[in-house]
Amino acid sequence: MCERFRNYITRLSTTPLSEEQWKQITATMRLKLFRKKQYFLQEGDICKYFGFIVNGAMRQYSVDDKGAEHIIRLALEDWWVGDRESWTMLTPSIYNIDAWENTEVLLITKADLVLLSRAIPAFDEMVRAIVENYTIAIQKRVNAAISMPADRRYADFACNHPDFLQRFPQHIIASYLGITKETLSRVRKQSLKQS
Amino acid sequence: MCERFRNYITRLSTTPLSEEQWKQITATMRLKLFRKKQYFLQEGDICKYFGFIVNGAMRQYSVDDKGAEHIIRLALEDWWVGDRESWTMLTPSIYNIDAWENTEVLLITKADLVLLSRAIPAFDEMVRAIVENYTIAIQKRVNAAISMPADRRYADFACNHPDFLQRFPQHIIASYLGITKETLSRVRKQSLKQS
DNA sequence: CTGTTTCGTTGATATTTATCAACGGATAAA
DNA sequence: TTTATCCGTTGATAAATATCAACGAAACAG
Numbered sequence: 001m002c003e004r005f006r007n008y009i010t011r012l013s014t015t016p017l018s019e020e021q022w023k024q025i026t027a028t029m030r031l032k033l034f035r036k037k038q039y040f041l042q043e044g045d046i047c048k049y050f051g052f053i054v055n056g057a058m059r060q061y062s063v064d065d066k067g068a069e070h071i072i073r074l075a076l077e078d079w080w081v082g083d084r085e086s087w088t089m090l091t092p093s094i095y096n097i098d099a100w101e102n103t104e105v106l107l108i109t110k111a112d113l114v115l116l117s118r119a120i121p122a123f124d125e126m127v128r129a130i131v132e133n134y135t136i137a138i139q140k141r142v143n144a145a146i147s148m149p150a151d152r153r154y155a156d157f158a159c160n161h162p163d164f165l166q167r168f169p170q171h172i173i174a175s176y177l178g179i180t181k182e183t184l185s186r187v188r189k190q191s192l193k194q195s
Numbered sequence: 196m197c198e199r200f201r202n203y204i205t206r207l208s209t210t211p212l213s214e215e216q217w218k219q220i221t222a223t224m225r226l227k228l229f230r231k232k233q234y235f236l237q238e239g240d241i242c243k244y245f246g247f248i249v250n251g252a253m254r255q256y257s258v259d260d261k262g263a264e265h266i267i268r269l270a271l272e273d274w275w276v277g278d279r280e281s282w283t284m285l286t287p288s289i290y291n292i293d294a295w296e297n298t299e300v301l302l303i304t305k306a307d308l309v310l311l312s313r314a315i316p317a318f319d320e321m322v323r324a325i326v327e328n329y330t331i332a333i334q335k336r337v338n339a340a341i342s343m344p345a346d347r348r349y350a351d352f353a354c355n356h357p358d359f360l361q362r363f364p365q366h367i368i369a370s371y372l373g374i375t376k377e378t379l380s381r382v383r384k385q386s387l388k389q390s
Numbered sequence: 391c392t393g394t395t396t397c398g399t400t401g402a403t404a405t406t407t408a409t410c411a412a413c414g415g416a417t418a419a420a
Numbered sequence: 421t422t423t424a425t426c427c428g429t430t431g432a433t434a435a436a437t438a439t440c441a442a443c444g445a446a447a448c449a450g
Contacts, residue, residue, distance in 0.1 A: 072337065084334065085334065132279070138330070139280065145340035189399085344406075
């Protein structure tokens, strides 16, 4: 059932993971089902868990003064969800995270994460790799946001995350890219003509 | 001379730093002067060092197909410079980093960073704190980029980084915010009227 | 099956932002 | 000093994108 996570660790680390260690991990992390629309984290909450998505889809977003949602992050299988700021500072989160599909998540607390990292080299390596990958990816996203027009941002996104296009509707993708659904619709029509 | 870095470590960590450990750090990291306009990293280079700015100012930017520069990151005293992607993947960087003022930088290689982190708990804590702070800050920047209009982005920036406004000219700030210098000039005029 | 919501599209229009061109002041270099 | 470069501003105009409104199709809930 959680084989997916085991493979994930193996993929992100060089040290092998013993049967014993894997048992410790499964004994520590709890599997929880979030039904469609259920909150993983709600604005004002403190983020006590990070979650590894075993299957399903979630989104992280902020809500502005006019009630409009802005998608900060999308996550599918093998992605993590949680709010780093709230998690590390223990402050109320300004974001919401909810399930877009029914989603199975492996939960871990900060304390347990520290424990497992100390006890299991492969786990520690994985954590470091996650952070590395995340910072690289988000750096690119900032670069795209400040230097590319809407159509190129979409082209980039479609190229790098074709799976997201299959799982999330266009108005969600649009919000993620910082444009309206109407603009995205027009951008897509254009890009079809040219191919 | 590098007292600034010592204070920085102390501030970001809870473990004290012994005289012995500090000596090890200064013996490992090299102080280098970059004169105004000198490259710290040039597009196509592999980023072999991260640098802690002891004094001065640097900028990181990409250059698009039309030759326009897009400021990815600005850095003053107590900030780090380097390209995470190139550094971790050992791939040629797509960014440039150069000195905006004459700048003194403490250099460290990846190997040395690992060594010092293993040997010195305070150093390790500092590295973790940097990564935490960085991910939180850049997350907010993405949020701003996709959910705020130009004037609010500027107001936010001015509020959070008043020191940057003093040290970098407006066209650099504008690029950092993803707008043109003309637009920034108009935004500022508006914001003056209202206060 | 039937009403309801979600989703994507399109058109008309408004707003925001970029582009282009020009200017004056400040600063640095010769 | 003179000359050149950098910097910020402004106006006129163009382009990109948002907003508002309406529609039909599909998916879903009762």
